[in-house]
Amino acid sequence: MEKAKYIWMDGKLVDWDKAQVHVLTHTLHYGNGVFEGTRAYQTADGLAIYKLKEHTKRLFNSAKITAIKPNFTIEEMEKAHVELLQSNDFKGNVYLRPLIFLGYGVMGVHHVNAPVHSMIAAWEWGAYLGEEGLENGIKVMTSSIVRNSIRSNFGKAKAVANYLNSQMAKYEAIEAGFEEALMLDDNGFAAEGTGECLFIVRDGKLISPPNDNSLESITQATVLELADDMGIPVERRNITRDEIYICDEAFFTGTAAEVTPINSLDNRVIGNGKRGEMTEKLQSAYFDVVFGRNEKYKHYLTYI
Ligand SMILES: Cc1ncc(COP(=O)(O)O)c(C=O)c1O
Incomplete structure (x- = not known):
């Protein structure tokens, strides 16, 4: 995976290498988090995300199912995808990985008091199976x-x-x-x-x-x-x-x-x-x- 310039984390664009979490991040220990895999293609009219609405809707449905309260709205997350692609300088087709996860602050299986975080990373990616x-x-x-x-x-x-x-x-x-x-x-x-x-x-x-x-x-x-x-x-x-x-x-x-x-x-x-x-x-x-x-x-x- 080739590094891009920025990763979107909780509303901010963060340098790729600085997009880090604590080792006691709840999701890392107990596995409750939800994500998407979305693609953007270089079309004749420039880079375009395919089915952004459908992916974001599924992300929020996943959060509902796993009892996570997202810290951003659907509209904010959709805008964040666009902002991230605007801020990075991609020449090829792109894979986007939004993730809503539980952070550092609470340990133990009961998850509802753990802080909720959102991130989106994007990088140039070719055919997954070659x-x-x-x-x-x-x-x-x-x-x-x-x-x-x-x-x-x-x-x-x-x-x-x-x-x-x-x-x-x-x-x-x-x-x-x-x-x-x-x-x-x-x-x-x-x-x-x-x-x-x-x-x-x-x-x-x-x-x-x-x-x-x-x-x-x-x-x-x-x-x-x-x-x-x-x-x-x-x-x-x-x-x-x-x-x-x-x-x-x-x-x-x-x-x-x-x-x-x-x-x-x-x-x-x-x-x-x-x-x-x-x-x-x-x-x-x-x-x-x-x-x-x-x-x-x-x-x-x-x-x-
Ligand atoms: C287990 C599983 N099944 C099916 C799919 C295909 O889903 P989609 O076409 O929405 O990417 C995916 C990929 O997201 C998956 O992880």
Whole structure:
């Protein structure tokens, strides 16, 4: 990760190297914090944040779910994203990481008296699963780690604590020589990747699991809108791992991962082992949207 000039912290722009916290920061010990992963792209009309409103709304929903009272309003946080990008001098595409966390002052599990802080960092970041991955797809394994159960974790929240689950699944997959993990839910159906939602294509139909056991993905919503534009039939239903082995195409969606084809699962080659035809169409349409080349979707862009 390349350093930028400033990080936004509680209403101020702070030098990158000075954006620090105390070692007794509550979130560091007990894991209650909420965050977003947002992207800004260099469009023909300059840098623009994709779906800023949707990401900020989800950030505040996550805070509500985890009983954190944000110390800024939604409008203030949206403005802060813009201010941060204006103050840094980015030449490439940017990843933004807002985080609302509990700070130093109170120890113990009961969190409500801990001070609340907000920060946003931004840096230039390329394809999360690699340029090569976007073109030729990635090798995925089904994880032995089950996706956080909705009985005990809050899957609608992009909560810091949820990512131990993702981290362990990702670690297992990378150590085993794969590029990403697919986690199953409590019932053995495909849930999601460690930071992505799943789509498969079978007989011309686009299929994605319901969001009961996956984050309500902002990228997934865009892909579903694009599929509707293209007249592609869509099903939202459970998918088993063996159905993925025999599907025609599969891909992951996520703000970081964008639209990344999956070329194999558990060493079973999917389709022809390359980026599928429908995947390529949707991926290309997705990039048109985020780079401001599709008029219909320009309202999702916040120009800096
Ligand atoms: C666990 C998980 N699932 C799915 C996604 C995809 O969500 P989005 O498209 O909103 O980035 C993410 C990334 O935020 C994630 O962390």
